[in-house]
Amino acid sequence: MRSWMKTTAGLMLAATLVLTGCGSKPAQEGAAGDKPAAEKPSGSKKAEGFKVGMVTDIGGVNDKSFNQSAWEGLKKVEADTGASVKYLQSKSDADFIPNLNQYIKDKYNLTWGIGFLMGDAIKTVATQNPDAKLAIIDNVVEAPNVESVTFAEHEGAYLVGVVAGLTTKTNNIGFVGGLDIPVIKRFEAGFREGVKAVNPNAKLTINYTGAFDKPDLGKAAAATIYNDGADIVFHAAGATGNGVFNEAKDRVKSGKKVWVIGVDKDQSLEFGDDVTLTSMIKRVDQAVIRVTTDLIDGKFQGGKVVTLGLKDDGVGLPETSTKNVPADVLKKVDEYKAKIISGEIKVPEK
Template identity: 70%
Template sequence: MKKMFKLSLMMMIAFSLVLAGCGNKPSNEGQGQTPAGSAGNTGETKKSEAKIGMVTDVGGVNDKSFNQSAWEALEKLKKENGITTKYLQSKGDSDYVPNLNQFVQGKYDLTWGIGFVIADAMKKVADQNPKSNFAIIDNVVEAPNVQSVTFAEHEGSYLVGVVAGLTTKTNKIGFVGGMDIPVIKRFEAGFKEGVKAVNPGAKVLVNYTGAFDKPDLGKAAAATMYNDGADIIFHSSGATGNGVFNEAKDRVKQGKKVWVIGVDKDQSLEFGDDVTLTSMVKDVEGAVTRYSKQVIDGTFKPGAPVTLGLKDNGVGLPETSKKNVPEDVLKKADEYKEKIIKGEIKVPEK
């Protein structure tokens, strides 16, 4: 009898374990694992198959300026959407066509060209490859498969001219340009006009280095201007402008108070508040993001050239300006901004 009871008890226990095992069988669903092709609730981003490339001008991807802004935009999109991104750095004019063609041959969905000087090469490659899509920053390429994005640099430069004109203690202000091309002339024209509007007695010294990738030339140009009495220099020279900042830093270490006005990005983030008065920011990152997202969404279609100005927040002063620019000066800059937007002031482009 006892033997039969023990046997029955063992069978009941075994049966219970079988039932428990069936009820708790591990599953790929509901255990933190996401079925293929679904983002679930894990915060993961669905991977996009889009491939977007970028060709830099000679300033390079780490120019602390607009090439860097464009690449940062693509890197953010890669992180957010899982797209494929790649850049090719150009060391000279002869690199533009082969670099653009490399992305065409790689069947990239969009290829960006960053810089005014890439336009001719992009026109050639775009015409030869009508089924490939391109976009360019800072110039206009007349082709149905190219989206052109330019900026009203003269409008933003007018505002930093106002800041410089009201801040200078010596009434001598410098402008260091890279290559003598239309886009840089817009920077110069707007800047000089802004200085003139608030301080007609100030003199603006101008030096074009002829390069966007020569910090040593930027440093030499800045040294000459500071020696001539300038206490503020606005540069629009890509990586050449790094030398302008280096010269300013050397002088600040010697106890001399001089300033640099940065370009394209908020350059105080790179070179520090001790020498950066403000910057003339171009929203290159925003523009690259906008059209690249269209590629990701499948809605990209090249259209008419786009020019982004003050009314579009495409150019302007960064928030960090308040660190070194007095409140009354920023208020004056805002007043001129509104006048430009309303059309009360027409800023010359050259």
């Protein structure tokens, strides 16, 4: 299950998590020339002629977090190996199967489904096309031609909960989620337990928006929580979370100091250090790179499930946390991280 993780720990530790921003129009296909930018392959490379397709969930490839990180991973594969990579965006779950089947029809070597919501569609397409190879992030699909990658989000979220609990000035903290699904509940549970461990008197307000692609809902949810006295909000809401940052920026401009804890990527690079306290990063890009490269090298692990947690450096805090998180707080984070890795602390998933 973790056969490749130990050998790649060094790679993950050193990995650059954020490349450049991407942009695309909804429901369009992305190809080699699309942003986020990456150097085009030059010369003869081992995977020239190899084709990899990616289908986003409804958050879209330009969500500045989850889908974007996966696409950046594929762009890195393209630059390093010469493989051809493309994506298709899904406007709704009705697009999942047609988009996946487009790559199957075009005989792509590997087809990615990004996100928990893609689970049923991946299962259906994999069953109907047993010779095709597929992979999914954030869900487990039991099929011999599908490799599944999940993350221990609750472990990383616990650590940013420690940051929030030790940093809040108002003892009032918020969490904004997207859809109420298991992967987001893991974020919520870990964050709740981290806050509680260091600041049991802190109030935690939970708000699920019901969407991953509605920044306006994220902004409204954050406004409600900040109005109630919170000074820190952690989001796990994809592109909806962009609205949380927008609300925080509006308040900072008006002289009210509030913070956002980002998700999936180091979101300070997108939204700035003035509002980003830290981020709970998920190395989706590295998971995509590893599975895709394994297939190129003839080592595809169909039927396997890989779970990345703190001990695998699959989740955690970015190095930029030192800009806004005090050194003594980061020291506490390291202490709790060690306890989670050793098993002394078992973080609940819900």
